[in-house]
Amino acid sequence: MGYLAYYSGTSVVLSVLTLVGLYYLLTDQGYRVDFGWFLEETSPYMWAYIGCSMAIALSVIGAAWGILVTGTSILGGGVQAPRIKTKNLVSIIFCEAVAIYGIILAIVMSNIVQKYPSDADDDVIAANYAAGYKLFGAGLTVGFSNLFSGLAVGVVGSGAALADAANPRLFVKILIVEIFASAIGLFGVIVGILQVSNAKMGEAAGAN
Amino acid sequence: MESLTFNIDNGYLEGLVRGFKCGILKRDDYTNLVQCETLEDLKLHLQSTDYSNFLANEPSPLQVSTIDDKLKEKMVIEFQHMRNHAVEPLSTFLDYITYSYMIDNIILLITGTLHQRSISELITKCHPLGSFEQMEAIHVASTPAELYNAVLVDTPLAPYFIDCISEQDLDEMNIEIIRNTLYKAYIEDFYKFCEETGGATADVMCEALSFEADRRAFIITINSFGTELTKDDRAKLYPRCGRLHPDGLAALARADDYEQVRAVSEYYAEYKLLFEGSGTNPGEKTLEDKFFEYEVKLMVNGFMQQFHYGVFYAYVKLKEQECRNIIWIAECVAQQHRTKIDSYIPIF
Numbered sequence: 102m103g104y105l106a107y108y109s110g111t112s113v114v115l116s117v118l119t120l121v122g123l124y125y126l127l128t129d130q131g132y133r134v135d136f137g138w139f140l141e142e143t144s145p146y147m148w149a150y151i152g153c154s155m156a157i158a159l160s161v162i163g164a165a166w167g168i169l170v171t172g173t174s175i176l177g178g179g180v181q182a183p184r185i186k187t188k189n190l191v192s193i194i195f196c197e198a199v200a201i202y203g204i205i206l207a208i209v210m211s212n213i214v215q216k217y218p219s220d221a222d223d224d225v226i227a228a229n230y231a232a233g234y235k236l237f238g239a240g241l242t243v244g245f246s247n248l249f250s251g252l253a254v255g256v257v258g259s260g261a262a263l264a265d266a267a268n269p270r271l272f273v274k275i276l277i278v279e280i281f282a283s284a285i286g287l288f289g290v291i292v293g294i295l296q297v298s299n300a301k302m303g304e305a306a307g308a309n
Numbered sequence: 310m311e312s313l314t315f316n317i318d319n320g321y322l323e324g325l326v327r328g329f330k331c332g333i334l335k336r337d338d339y340t341n342l343v344q345c346e347t348l349e350d351l352k353l354h355l356q357s358t359d360y361s362n363f364l365a366n367e368p369s370p371l372q373v374s375t376i377d378d379k380l381k382e383k384m385v386i387e388f389q390h391m392r393n394h395a396v397e398p399l400s401t402f403l404d405y406i407t408y409s410y411m412i413d414n415i416i417l418l419i420t421g422t423l424h425q426r427s428i429s430e431l432i433t434k435c436h437p438l439g440s441f442e443q444m445e446a447i448h449v450a451s452t453p454a455e456l457y458n459a460v461l462v463d464t465p466l467a468p469y470f471i472d473c474i475s476e477q478d479l480d481e482m483n484i485e486i487i488r489n490t491l492y493k494a495y496i497e498d499f500y501k502f503c504e505e506t507g508g509a510t511a512d513v514m515c516e517a518l519s520f521e522a523d524r525r526a527f528i529i530t531i532n533s534f535g536t537e538l539t540k541d542d543r544a545k546l547y548p549r550c551g552r553l554h555p556d557g558l559a560a561l562a563r564a565d566d567y568e569q570v571r572a573v574s575e576y577y578a579e580y581k582l583l584f585e586g587s588g589t590n591p592g593e594k595t596l597e598d599k600f601f602e603y604e605v606k607l608m609v610n611g612f613m614q615q616f617h618y619g620v621f622y623a624y625v626k627l628k629e630q631e632c633r634n635i636i637w638i639a640e641c642v643a644q645q646h647r648t649k650i651d652s653y654i655p656i657f
Contacts, residue, residue: 166313169316169317169320170312170313170316170320172320173316173317173320173321173324174316174320174321174323174324175324176320176321176324177320177321177322177323177324177325177326177327177328178324178325178327178328179324180324180325180328181325181328181329181331181332182328182331252313256312256313259316259320259615260615262324263323263324263327263615266324266327266328266331267327267331
């Protein structure tokens with residue numbers, strides 16, 4: 102049943118897009134499908150703030166999901182083995198760190214955004230547009246890498262809690278796996294910082 | 310993606326059941342139990358395990374049947390706790406586990422009523438996991454059709470009775486046929502449910518249930534030698550969700566003695582090993598013991614995966630095996646007959 106809905110939905114969307122594209126192509130209106138116009142008409146503020154929101158929103162989704170997966174296992178395992186309660190909070194802290202990365206980037210990005218006059222020089226306008234795209238890209242980078250890092254830490258943390266409940270010597274070994282899972286979120290933050298490092302908006306943006 | 314969504318509804322219960330599983334007796338505990346001289350010693354040794362003081366309020370001298378009842382009671386309390394906390398689809402899964410006990414209870418009540426036992430005495434012998442509301446009303450019926458219409462149509466087992474209300478009346482032979490027909494319908498239904506759930510649940514449960522189906526087929530065949538059960542009737546009782554379906558079951562339906570059954574098992578690698586190691590000579594394990602061992606192995610493997618429902622089924626089966634082990638040891642100790650005391654089946 103699920104497959105039927107999925108395949109029929111996808112084929113409807115694809116055929117509509119193909120038909121619309123063919124219409125424009127065959128009626129010699131191909132010039133009206135203009136990506137450059139789209140990029141020029143949209144405001145860099147839109148791109149910048151979408152990036153900003155993706156950074157924090159996706160990071161928080163990843164952290165929340167990870168905490169839910171780990172937390173329920175800690176609760177369940179802690180009934181018969183109460184000693185795991187405090188040690189396994191470390192898994193929760195790893196998940197939380199992912200949300201902190203997201204908020205750091207979001208604050209950095211929202212501080213970059215400034216007003217610029219619409220009658221400024223071309224290179225000022227160009228620099229502002231570039232900054233908008235950079236912030237969008239950085240937001241997606243940080244958001245998605247933190248989302249998956251949070252998920253990974255959550256699933257591993259759940260296994261760590263249950264393994265610790267069964268055999269206390271296993272916890273430290275599984276913690277190493279969690280550290281690696283957490284590191285990928287850090288990679289996303291590093292790349293994101295690099296992406297926004299020379300993004301400048303405002304009147305003085307064009308001056309190098 | 311089961312690992313991401315399983316814990317939303319079932320994370321706490323999986324953690325809980327794994328905690329219970331860690332409390333299952335290990336080899337060291339069994340070594341201690343085997344060395345007991347009296348049942349009081351046994352009670353003392355059980356106090357240091359997960360069972361703690363479950364026998365504390367029992368008057369001495371201790372009976373083996375009391376120990377049996379209390380062991381079952383502890384497992385039932387744990388199961389009911391989990392069932393009360395479960396939501397769909399885990400709650401349906403846990404209900405499926407109780408249906409096999411319900412079938413046993415119904416058959417027990419019908420047989421008891423046929424032998425004119427009082428209903429209250431029979432109710433105390435029923436397994437608590439399989440209790441349902443209309444248990445007291447079973448004695449009013451004298452044919453399966455009446456039984457169905459009066460009592461069973463409101464129970465969750467109603468769809469399983471379609472195949473057997475055509476039986477004419479309830480006598481000793483027909484009761485066993487009813488039991489096996491019900492069980493066949495139940496296990497095929499459970500198998501379909503697990504298959505539809507998919508993922509790791511299907512992996513673990515379908516293997517466990519197909520082994521159970523095949524084991525029933527072998528046991529029905531072996532037990533039917535020398536009785537009046539015709540081969541056609543016997544073939545109708547085999548559950549079809551196992552590895553033996555369809556060729557093995559057809560061959561089993563034609564079998565006349567134990568050697569032919571063993572010949573059928575030769576075609577299936579796992580069952581061949583089980584039949585090879587078994588026999589009725591002293592020092593060899595019986596076929597039932599080999600089946601139990603294989604089941605324990607499958608159930609222990611079920612705990613190796615996370616985020617599936619099979620752990621609950623595996624926990625119930627392993628606790629049952631633990632009960633059987635402790636009662637075996639208790640009987641050997643009580644009767645001071647220690648030659649076969651080591652024939653329990655170690656779990657961990």
